[in-house]
Amino acid sequence: MADDIVDLDEYRCLTAQKMIDLRRRFHHEFCIDQKNLSNHNDIVEELLDAGPAETWSLAAAKAVYLLQLFEAIPGEPDSKRSELISQTLNDLNRLSDIEGRN
DSSP states (O other): OOOOOOHHHHHGGGHHHHHHHHHEEEHHHHHHHHHHHHHHHHHHHHHHHHSOOOSSSHHHOOOOOOHHHHTSSSSSOOOOHHHHHHHHHHHHHHHHHHHHOO
């Protein structure tokens, strides 16, 4: 077995090389975005776990976050579950707005 590394890019046409470069760049940007999102989620979860909610709005914010995480779980889409989550999120937002006006 040879120890020489074969650079396959030199065997591709210019268009294919450009496409590979684009895919590599998009993959790199995607990885950075995923790391930033993970860091953001860690911060949000730390804030939500700081203690019990003092208002219904804060309790609703926690519920909204958890429902959005639940809805994002990969798997076969369930339209009934998605509709129920959507209705619940709307209810929580509506009730939080009502509480904020009082």
